[in-house]
Amino acid sequence: MGLVTAIAGLAFGLPALDRSLPSEQPVRADQPYLIGGGVTVVPPPGAVLDVTGTRPGDEDGSVLFRLGPVRYSIVVQPFDGTLQAAARRLRQRITDTSGYQLTGSELAVATRSGVAGLQGGYTGPGRGGRYAVFVDGGHIIEVTVSGADLDLGRTLPAIEASTRTLDPS
């Protein structure tokens, strides 16, 4: 009995304790946030930081913002391929997830600092999404945004404005 309790404590107790504590922290929308690998982004107004999806590092890193029910995630990793290869890699990961598929065509985008990227859309069970990918300075920057279509429509302009502030200086 004690053995079962101990295992259950690890498998279910710790996650329950984790869920009982808030994961969101305020974040300033008027100054760059360091994601990792030297890449920064200015968060969109009204966003909060979700610490469970945020792991800054010297060589790589990730950040997760939430705007209500919308997830805005940016992942930075070392990468030595082309932008096309980076986009293909992200698209493959999206479509490898059961029930997810790409929508529309891919468009060229650029950040304010001049880093070229590609962006597109995808859809999954009960939610839509946007992705963007940039390659610069030996790093890949992957952006994914997901949420219900109505929420996405309301928040995408602010998120796209935030994405343009990505700066791999």
Added chain:
Amino acid sequence: MVGVRFATTYPLAALTAFVLFGLLAVPFWLFVSELDFFEREPAALLVVAFSWGGLVATAASIPGSAALEDLTAKLGSPSLAAGWGAALAAPTVEEIAKTLGVVAIVLIARAQVNSVLDGIVYGAMVGLGFQIVEDIVFAMGAVALAGNGDHVQPVIATFLLRGFLSGVWSHTLFGALAGAGIGYLVVRTDRSRRVRFGVAVLAVAGAWASHVLWNSPILDDGLGNGGLALLAVLVVKGLPPLVLILLLVRSAHDREADYYVAQLATLGDPELITEAELGVLKSSARRASARRRAGRRGFLAVRRLQRAQARLAVELSRAAGSVSDGSVGRWCDEVREQRRILVGMNHPEAISAPRSWRQTASTVATTVLAVAVLWAALSSLGGA
């Protein structure tokens, strides 16, 4: 659930991971199960231990470790979780989950855990099961992260990195240390309860500390990216626990061997065991040497004799404790039968041979080959 999703999305990569890491488990399994030559553990219990590590401990550790890492981010900071989350969360949850596997074995079959070495064997088996399943999960995670579809390259890279370079000082080793503590707690009833609990806690804490050191970001940035830097990190972070735990295993092994050989020495019957064979039986290297010395035909016969002698020693110890079921006579007969077979082969005594130049050359060549393979793996991974 996650495993089924990976297997259906990346069937070739999943099959490759299962085969490669399954094969990797074989030498570890043989080594661990041979540790206790005298009182071999029942195969069913070894399977239970392996399954606990591979199924129960991993199933509990995946959500538990993720939650603890998130708690580190919430109560500390995302930076703390990024740097030390994996070093603190995973060892804490995983070492507890694995140690509970040895406790489960004690609860299921207390009579089978009667030496510290038994605890080591069961702990190592739990760790081995955990290691193999975790490696497969990591390999499939690498396939998904690569975003190239159902390709095997990430599996092979994970196999080289986690299977070879970090496999030696991973969960099998940590599990053995924690298992030694549980074994001590259960077996050493001649010591006070406080001492036994203290030793058990110290052993589990040692496994945890070794795991923390291995997962820690220490030296991650300081030695560059080359193969030599990777080797230095492996040596600094992996070698101290490896040496410490191997010495502990050696000590427990020798202690048990001395005990059982002393039982056989009381017989004073050279037909059952000679003076020279007593020395051979204590050491796995000398036992193997004695088998080789008997040639191709005599190899199996010597092994059967040694196993019969070992079993006789166990039965003698049980008889001394008044728990024998009359098996001493039966195993005496078995030893005599095996001796008769050996005598028929003109090989009456199972003793080890002096070390020949061919054995030395073979050892040197194998070592050079192993270092070359290790160096190639380090160079390709460290330079990647």
